[in-house]
Amino acid sequence: MRARRLTGSLSCLVVLTLTAAGCGLSGGSDDSGGATAGGCSVDKGNVGSGKLTGDVKGTITFQTTNLKKDFGDFFNGVIADFQKAHPGTKVKWIDDPGDNTFTSRTVADAQACTMADVINVNAPTATALTKAGYLLDIGTKDPDSSKPFVPSFWKTATFADASGKSIHTTLPWYTGGVLLTYNKDLLAKADIDPAKPPTSIFGLFADYEKIAKASDGKYFATMANPIWRIPADFDQMGIKVLSTDGKSAVFGDDPRTTQWVEWMAKLYKEGAMPKDSLSSSNDPSTLYSQGKVAYGSTNPSFVRFVKQNSPSVYAKTAVGQQPYDALGVASAGAPQYISVAATSKHAATALSFAEFLTNAENQTAWCKDPAVVIFPTTTESLNDPFFQNVTGTDPFSQARKLVADQLKTASTNQTNLSPAVQNAIVSQVQLAMQGKKSAADAVKDAQEKSNELLKQGS
Template sequence: MRAGRLTASVAGIIALTLTAAGCGLSGGSDGGDATAGGCKVDKGNVGSGKLTGDVKGQITFQTTNLKKDFGDFFNGVIKDFEKAHPGAKVKWIDDPGDNTFTSRTVADAQACTLPDVINLNAPTATALTKAGYLLDLGTKDPDAAKPFVPSFWKSGTFKDAEGTSIHTVLPWYTGGVLITYNKDLLSKAGVDTTKSPTSIFGLFADYEKVAKAAKGKYYATMANPIWRIPADWDQMNIKTLSSDGKSAVFANDPRTVQWVAWMAKLYKEGAMPKDSLSSSNDPSTLYSQGKVAYGSTNPSFVRFVKQNSPSVYAKTGVGQQPYDALGKASAGAPQYISVAATSKHAPVALSFAEFLTDAENQTAWCKDPDVVIFPTTTESLNDPFFQDVTGSDPFSQARKLVADQLKTASTNQTNLSPAVQNAIVSQVQLAMQGKKSAEQAVKDAQEKANELLKQAG
């Protein structure tokens, strides 16, 4: 499973434009017919007013690629819920979570067959909220926000068809962000491993030191900017899109050109493998072979190295990802749990969603030795499991570092469609190859992004 900085692989499948008839919510607690995204629903599921009703009936709960490794845990959660609510039944299904997840989920929603409780990423939640297929949790349970770290609750705000921001998801688990590095390789390059750089450009300067010292024998990082756009820009507080999300504005910030110029310089100087410019591979394999100085920003990567390359793990250090202009750590967006507005047993679905994501169950899952994830509830992050870490090994240090970060971390991830992200990335790649100046690449990237955003409406 991949829980981490959901920048390219997850944030790259944002928000399909939905054209189903009757998109949005109508009806309410004052009577009359009710619809959600064109589907007929119980009037209590939509409109104003708290959701009420007996916790009785069967619902379907869908996760993403979790059943194989965590069957015992989730079956236990379901059993506990059903014991507490004798009239409720939960059927668990598991989606493979491939690159067609968003389109398939949208198709299910349009067919009025969306699972009652479903594990979503931010892009899919964005699309389903806009079309009115998800329960407005902030309205249907005014106390829903209480268990969660405020920034994570805020990250679950998406816009409906009218452009109003509503809460349609509960934050579930996240991966956090940190720097992982090979201490030996950085020491050879004269990089101080006792303190982390405080800015993205400071990190780039360290990449340059590695390039000059390694001379092609090893590298600093991977070249493909798809792993960094828009994550780096978010951390630098560069606005990628306008506040309404309808236009690109990153070219308005002079630091964007500086960022592209840095990437081109680093690529030319050999900080990155030449063949990695268009590769979708992350640093995992090359780092484990001692050929890349910086590893993934995903905390679970530390365990991957421990299991696959003990000799490199012994040389691995972890540190704070640059705070940069944002002024705090960025955790990206977590995975979410949502309730379908089309659920025939919404009181059961909402009750189970809140049970699944409560502090007790989040903490229990995070303690599973087969998973490297972090919770989104304040109580969970204060658990001794995260706070009383005494080991000096990289994984223990990573767990403590990320747990501390998440209490105040920003979740300001910008969501880009695949087309818009690729349009921007391709222009940066041209600059990195020396085929365009940084200034021209940024200008052209914004123009192409705006063309696509205009087409999407």
């Protein structure tokens, strides 16, 4: 089962980009000042083509997303180290709960000229804020800012401004990974060699079918709800989901989409998936821990969950390479990002702190925290012995090393769908899985409904 890689909420993105689209940076293109973002004034040094200058001093605000409770000591330490290295600076830490109103509240803060100087954002929020002109063009203001990061992660830190030009308004921060987690005993009963994981999504589906035939209803291959797999499977298979401009759905034009739905319907009918999981939001944690599902979540943190909650099943667990399929490389999805407000009155300090927070030393240190299972986005961090010199043969140790190796060359491209569009596709696939319409009709109707929603949003 492929886990959804979207972080945060997309629900407000269309509306927000519409309401903010007319608020892009105006003025200041000749570095002469007079720039604004919405109704907020912007210091002349924060815009234009020149490198950002100024003293690293003054008070800035730093906003994270739901991190203070578990990682207060770590981030207070990072802040203290920065302030010690730069006398005359002060960093005030704000921790947002990160609920499904995050994007709307953040854009509202930006429009009110109260957004934090340094802010943790996800891809949807970065998209809205960049288009509205509220984020500093870090790639221009510090041409060396890309150097620490894995190239693919730096590439995904690019978003379109109001004119459609792609600019680097974020620094990649932390990410997850994707791998196969499976119960070796259940695979063996279906005559599947755990040492030879499938190389394609359809190959994985074929293994699901073997499990369905061998299990006689006593256990299952995976969960049924297609929301966990859309659009992740399509991205991995190289199926284009949206047009280049993002204004129309095109996934139905690829015949493999219909084949994918046919497979899902067949697997559901044959008992590869629990019947009551078709519309359930439950991931496989409980059933996998009970030994009733052969494949677990693709998130590395899931392996630690099994280790802590079901030692007997953990002893039967192994991890393997996710199917590369047509994409040809592993997938990582978009990471979490750190951005600097274009409206910051102490932009030099804010940018300095953002780069300090995301440097290799601090990324590595946080990833070593036993309370978290995350991965860094800097090349140096991924080469750290913590990831590379793994001596343990247990599944969790192997998962950590496997993902760290993958991330050096992984694809971070993902299709961002609004919940409305995603649900429109999912609901049609569910109908096909229930036998209420053909796969071809489900794909056709899903694309039509998606286009209706995209048209409304445009």
